[in-house]
Amino acid sequence: MDLDDVxxxxxxxxxxxxxxxxxxxxxxxxxxxxxxxxxxxxxIFIDSDLYDPLTEDVDEATRVSRAAQLAKQxxxxxxxxxxxxxGAGRLCWSDEMAMIFGQAPGTLHLTPETLLRLVHPADVxxxxxxxxxxxxxxxxxxxxxxVVHPGGSVRHVRCHLEIxxxxxxxxxxxxxxxxxTAVELARQERRRIAIRSGMLxxxxxxxxxxxxxxxxxxxxxxxxxxxxxxxxxxxxxxxEPATRLPDALTDDDHDxxxxxIAQLLRTTVGDEVTCGLVGSGLWGVLxxxxxxxxxxxxxxxxxxxxxxxxHLFGVRQKTLRLNTWAGLVHFGSxxxxxxxxxxxxxxxxxxxxxxxxxxxxxxxQPVAADDRTARCRSRVxxxxxxxxxxxxxxxxxxxxxxxxxxxxxxxxxRNDIGEPTAPWAFLDMAERVGEILAVDKWVIDHALAxxxxxxxxxxxxxxxxxxxxxxxxxxxxxxxxxxxxxxKPECLTFEITETALIENRNEALxxxxxxxxAGCHLALDDFGTxxxxxxxxxxxxxxxxxxxxxxxxxxxxxxxxxxxxxxxAELCHxxxxxxxxxxxxxxxxxxxxxxxxxxxxxGYGTGRPEPIAVSPKQQVQSIELELRLPPxxxxxx
Numbered sequence: 107m108d109l110d111d112v113x114x115x116x117x118x119x120x121x122x123x124x125x126x127x128x129x130x131x132x133x134x135x136x137x138x139x140x141x142x143x144x145x146x147x148x149x150i151f152i153d154s155d156l157y158d159p160l161t162e163d164v165d166e167a168t169r170v171s172r173a174a175q176l177a178k179q180x181x182x183x184x185x186x187x188x189x190x191x192x193g194a195g196r197l198c199w200s201d202e203m204a205m206i207f208g209q210a211p212g213t214l215h216l217t218p219e220t221l222l223r224l225v226h227p228a229d230v231x232x233x234x235x236x237x238x239x240x241x242x243x244x245x246x247x248x249x250x251x252x253v254v255h256p257g258g259s260v261r262h263v264r265c266h267l268e269i270x271x272x273x274x275x276x277x278x279x280x281x282x283x284x285x286x287t288a289v290e291l292a293r294q295e296r297r298r299i300a301i302r303s304g305m306l307x308x309x310x311x312x313x314x315x316x317x318x319x320x321x322x323x324x325x326x327x328x329x330x331x332x333x334x335x336x337x338x339x340x341x342x343x344x345x346e347p348a349t350r351l352p353d354a355l356t357d358d359d360h361d362x363x364x365x366x367i368a369q370l371l372r373t374t375v376g377d378e379v380t381c382g383l384v385g386s387g388l389w390g391v392l393x394x395x396x397x398x399x400x401x402x403x404x405x406x407x408x409x410x411x412x413x414x415x416x417h418l419f420g421v422r423q424k425t426l427r428l429n430t431w432a433g434l435v436h437f438g439s440x441x442x443x444x445x446x447x448x449x450x451x452x453x454x455x456x457x458x459x460x461x462x463x464x465x466x467x468x469x470x471q472p473v474a475a476d477d478r479t480a481r482c483r484s485r486v487x488x489x490x491x492x493x494x495x496x497x498x499x500x501x502x503x504x505x506x507x508x509x510x511x512x513x514x515x516x517x518x519x520r521n522d523i524g525e526p527t528a529p530w531a532f533l534d535m536a537e538r539v540g541e542i543l544a545v546d547k548w549v550i551d552h553a554l555a556x557x558x559x560x561x562x563x564x565x566x567x568x569x570x571x572x573x574x575x576x577x578x579x580x581x582x583x584x585x586x587x588x589x590x591x592x593x594k595p596e597c598l599t600f601e602i603t604e605t606a607l608i609e610n611r612n613e614a615l616x617x618x619x620x621x622x623x624a625g626c627h628l629a630l631d632d633f634g635t636x637x638x639x640x641x642x643x644x645x646x647x648x649x650x651x652x653x654x655x656x657x658x659x660x661x662x663x664x665x666x667x668x669x670x671x672x673x674x675a676e677l678c679h680x681x682x683x684x685x686x687x688x689x690x691x692x693x694x695x696x697x698x699x700x701x702x703x704x705x706x707x708x709g710y711g712t713g714r715p716e717p718i719a720v721s722p723k724q725q726v727q728s729i730e731l732e733l734r735l736p737p738x739x740x741x742x743x
Contacts, residue, residue: 185278208255226252262290305666317368320382329445337438339403341391342452348427385531411465431459435469443472486541501713546574558591569601575613581620595625655689
């Protein structure tokens, strides 16, 4: 029998024979333990007479109070005048309840008003409603609330409300309470952990969405870890179609081919070996130091080249062979070269193998830093000088009008056979060796040239790399290009990435101010991936925020992403800023974005990028020109 049983029995005026038997069994058990303790010479500090409470002629309130005292709980008792709830009544509490409320026993004159003043202001109405409801229904109830101690500290209290009654009806109530602060805080912490666990998402940057392999950044980190703990070897495999692919191939066809290559790579090296997608048509394999390591690494590189060359891949129900080369670079433990340096060395070795018509080029040690940097710069500047770029346009939907009103122009880099490929590996290299400014200027000049030949009916957006903002001449270059190509400055919006504001804060602010003074608008790209972005919204004259695609690509299935996107949209609208969402994949995502008032949507769900000519066939209201890393949906570009 526990306290609930005692309270339940206390409400019964005439207990049943079964209840009397249960009470007597409990009394005999307690008496037996008491007698055994006395026989074993235990010293009893607090003694009480054992008796059957159901046989004593005591009132109901006394029974409940006595049970609460035995359970180390406190009580508040209110007896109504003449049985009416509105009467002043008599209110008292036990010493235990006074201490639960933070009061010294006997120091406070208790009235209903003083008692409610001790309750947390946010909980007062709820406590009143619970007491009133229990009184009107003559039914017991439980309620949890907070009390405020004299020093300002807050405690959680749980009370059980019981209505005292006589033959004429309800005569008062008694509340039995205990301090449950520790229990409540533990419950809140369990709830927080459960919510956080449900909100945690997988790192979308690790697996490529098409091939399922780790991405370039992940493999670079793994190479860095390997060089710190024991060295190893890095194999970079370069693949390209043996014959020119038909122009009719879609992005889905390229994705299917990339997935097939990735599957063959994984089958050849095995699940134990770390491998990943490091560029368009570039695949990396990391090997650790083991017995017979150098020979094993070279054998694996040769095996990969031979396997890829002999394999027949299916594209549009036709067979396709791949030309394949590999670069292998050995590195020891603690070498100063970073994972990025070693990856670049492997890529250059694979290019040398292609140029020399050999299956594999082996580097016994990393390349000298000056030679590596010079070669990277030569590649970037060579691509700029020979115009080895292409511009693609991707439509953007205005969700308020439900129609395409803008286009984003994406950069593509042509490979050695002239095929346009995704630029993310190239741009990564250009930024790291400090030559991204030349690429930015190429995009700005050619983009403005296209805009100048168009109708200029609305805004055109150009994204500037964060590294380029450090150049003090960039702003003047942009102003001169606007004049030279006769572009209306009020029709231009320049995007700066959120990470650029962190790396080059002063330069970003100077560029933003200068662009605004020239009559152009400003946008903040990749919002949500950097640090301190909310502070940027306070002092930057931002007209548009583009929520980074990592929060959008899995929006329908991620409660965490839904919380982030919806609140960001609400925040930006409160500040008078338009909101765009990238990487939109399906209609379900579009519906969620509409429901939150997001202004623009862009992604494969609204339209894939298409090559653009100097004179577009269809006039659009706005073109968005952006130099950035596109979503890694196509490994082959």
